[in-house]
Amino acid sequence: MNLFPDHETQEATISVNSLNHYYQQGSRKQVLFDINLEIHAGEIVLMTGPSGSGKTTLLTLIGSLRSVQAGSLKVLGCELLNATQAQMTLARRNIGYIFQAHNLLSFLTVYQNIELALELHDVTAEVADTRIKQLLTAVGLERFSHSYPRELSGGQKQRVAIARALAGEPKLILADEPTAALDKQSGRDIVAILQQLAKEQNCTILLVTHDHRILDIADRIIDMEDGRLSQEVPPLQPRPGNLSPGIEQ
């Protein structure tokens, strides 16, 4: 079974239909109610909402980190409802993740942390080296390639995390509060890099945030409250550039 057919960009990158989700600790508690959502290739979508509203749950479901219970969830053309563990693991390889905590491996250098993402892909030594150096330059950390994460500032670590997420050239980036632990300037830098790189690779981004300072990068903003997606709100101001759905390189 080919999990990832060569899909054309007409198909939505993420397609959620009537998704419901429950937590089963003690009593059965519903956390997501009838979610419907389509995100197209190249779109940058921000998801906001109060804590506990189910944003992260939805993000982990889309990221194939949690089993879908009811409804339909298609990511990059692959249905995740009733997917096996192995299928879920494979699905993750086409997604780049950026976490609130950078989650870099402490015992690896900056270079090795990015290299690790390439372990999953069939690459030659030269291609890997070129790719890693390109990414380090893109995030402005070429001088730090042999540093360990503990030697870096919070913003620098998050930039390494972005480079790692992009190493495998994913078609989809999922980010959870990537700027929460950063000061204003670092936060702006991070989203700028993210936006720039996503544009270059025609990559879709779904970003959960509370951070009002970065809302302007969005093509679209969706709001989650009590497990329901509310009406989409328009971006605060029109984004420069034209990363609209369906754009070709």
Added chain:
Amino acid sequence: MKTDYRATSPRQKRPLFLAWLQLRQKWARLLVAVTGISFAAVLMFLQLGFRGALFSSAVEFHQSLNGELIMLSSRYRSLISLDRFTERRLYAMAGVPGVQSISPVYLNFIQWRNPDNNQIWDIFAIGINPEHQVMNLPGVQANRQQLREPDTVLFNRGSRQEFGPITQYFQAGDLIQTEVDERRIKVKGLFQLSPTFGINAYLITSDLNFLRLAEFRQPGLIDVGVLKLEAGADVQQVLAQVELHLPKDVKVLTKEDYAKAEVAFWNTSTPVGYTFDLGVVIAFIVGAVIVYQILYSDVTEHLPEYATLKAMGFHDRYLLMVVYQESLILATLGFIPGVLIALGFYQVTHWATLLPMTMDLGRVLFVFVLTLVMCLVSATVAVRKLQTADPADVY
């Protein structure tokens, strides 16, 4: 920026050696782990060393006998569980085709007085015909003819201090006179037999002197008969011939089987073999617990990182391999100093006890395999913790 990195090429990127990079990070913990594994390996080596020394020292006498077939009483069990038989049984075999010569041996514990402090200790006396080359030991070959003199003995170079500093006196050229079973004797030479778990020291004398010293022993009732075969004779064939005429009160074994019977006696009829086997098992468990502790805390500490790896799309199998690789690295790093330390302990133990503690390749491999198994078992228990690394928790 678009690079076709999925192209296959002969020079694939070398995978990151995650296990080693991770172990290397916490060098203090790595040191503790390596020390613990070395400790377990040393314990196993010592137990096996004692066990091996027990068995090899126990059969030094047997192997020194200059003959291919050995006659014993059918009730004989071991050097410390003797039974006598009449030497006529042995002489009856002199005519069997293929037998070149026969020689009787008397064995008994007798009392030796330490010439320095007059303490009395039991010594294992061997009475041989001084005209025959009964025992292939350098000191015996050279000095046996001197035993024709009354009340002379050869003394055991490898014997313990309790018997007095006989070796030093002898080598200094002093005349050593002491008492054995109330008779004054002279030491005429030295030979080398290691102490065993049953015998502290040996003494070799002529059959006539033996009967003088052990007055309670009856001439003609012997403990061991040595049959020397003609050059080129087939041992099994002669043995079959011998057994044709064999009365029920005696048995004849090849020298190898005689030695094996001694080992079997110590292994099964005394607690000694079991004790050392148990020692090995306990060392194994101690080592396994240490490795488990190290790997478990390592996995626990890196759980968020493992969850991240899972979220990135690594299979559980990849993470299992990392932990197993760690355990193999630990096993190897711990084993190498373990062998060296064990060699040191062997030497020290040999000095202190005169037991023949020797290392052989078979034992090195055996302990290495035990160490590997120990680490793999611990890893198998520790990786169960990996299942709790939930990729959904990393957000």
